Amino acid sequence: MHEQTSVSDDLRGKTVLLTGATQGMGRHLARLLAARGATLLLHGRDRERLAAVADEVRQSAPDAPVRTYAADLADLEQVRTLADAVLAAEPRLDVLVNNAAVGGGSAPNVRETSSQGHELRFAVNHLAPYVLTRRLLPLLAASAPSRVVNVASMGQAPIDFDNVMLEHDYEGVHAYCRSKLALIMASFDLAAEVAQHKVTANVLHPAHLMDTYMLQQSGFTPAASLDDGAQPTLRLIVDPKAEGITGRYFDRFDDRPAHPQAYDAQARARLAALTTELTAPFTA
Incomplete structure (x- = not known):
């Protein structure tokens, strides 16, 4: 499936x-989703930028319909509050797009931590x-089939x-790459767990060297547009052919193997146990 998603795909x-709707691919994707009639719940960290993007959309x-939810994802307490606000206000949730991220940073040798003291890229x-x-799984399951x-x-x-947590030998881009593999591994585990509820979970690399602030901050030269990344992401959100995947x-559009560690059952189990331990106060 390499074709771009048509505007006729109705949401x-x-x-x-x-998440991460105030800049880069998230901002562009918000406009594409709105054009298809979706009820949009836009997340951002900065309330002013979030309001500006909502007005733009x-x-x-x-x-x-567009509603906004502000939270700093570097604080898991705020993540919990965000989820609970959605649960309290929204009658349904058909798609959750975890798009927000922290890149390698402009000072890649400076190790940063989250509000809970975890390495920042791993945390966010x-x-x-x-x-x-x-926290949103009950609403996703109640709205199934969902994604x-x-x-x-x-x-x-x-x-x-x-x-x-890269307490030694820290480097920002390496921390970013590790965190993204952790996200992939968790996505595979999630997919197996929620299949019975008719909830799908997939993960993608949207585009190589996409023209985002995060990329430029890390010192790379852009080689792809925001739309290049938004289109394969949009496909996983709206394409009826992706419903059972x-x-x-x-x-991008191709089903490819991730890093070999993503298929290592022992590594996945170790990551799952650690993740459960670190997030237990916020998922209960």
């Missing part, structure tokens, strides 16, 4: 929660979507379980 009556698609790119998804789409990267590095990693 009216469907509710989509999109409403102007581009006046008939598409893996632990935050894990908590958000876990979880996790935005990862072809940049993947194996997790060293003796140095998960789950537990897969896509390189």
Whole structure:
């Protein structure tokens, strides 16, 4: 399936929660989803930018309902509050798109931590979507058939379980690549767990060197547009042909193998146990 998704794909009556909607691919994807009539739940960290994007989306698609939810994903307490706000206010959730991420950073040798003291990229790119998804699973199941789409990267590095938080030998891009592999591994586990509820979970690399602030901050030269990344992401959200597909990693439109560690049962089990331990106060 290499064709781009047609604007005729109708999302009216469907509710989509999109994290990281205030810039880059998320902002572009919000407009594409609104054009298809989706009820949009837009997440961002900065309330002013979030309001500006919501206004922009409403102007581009006046008939598409748009609601906003602000939270800093570097604080798992705020992630829990975000999920609970959605559960309290929204009657359904058809698609959760975990798009928000922290890249390698402009100072790649400076190790940063989250509010809970975890390495920042691991926290935002893996632990935050894990908590958000876990807390929203009852609503996704009640709205089934529903979908979880996790935005990862072809940049993947194996997790060293003796140095998960990179307390030594830290480097930002390497931390990012590790966090994205963790997201992929968790996505595969999630897919197996929720299949019985008619919830699918897939993960993708949207485009190579997409023109985002995160990429530019890390010092790379862009080689793909925002639309290049948004189209394969949109396909996993709306394409009827993707309805029965789950537990897969896509390189743009192609079903490809992820890093070998993603298929290592022992590594997946170790990551799952660690993730459960670190997030237990926020998923219960």
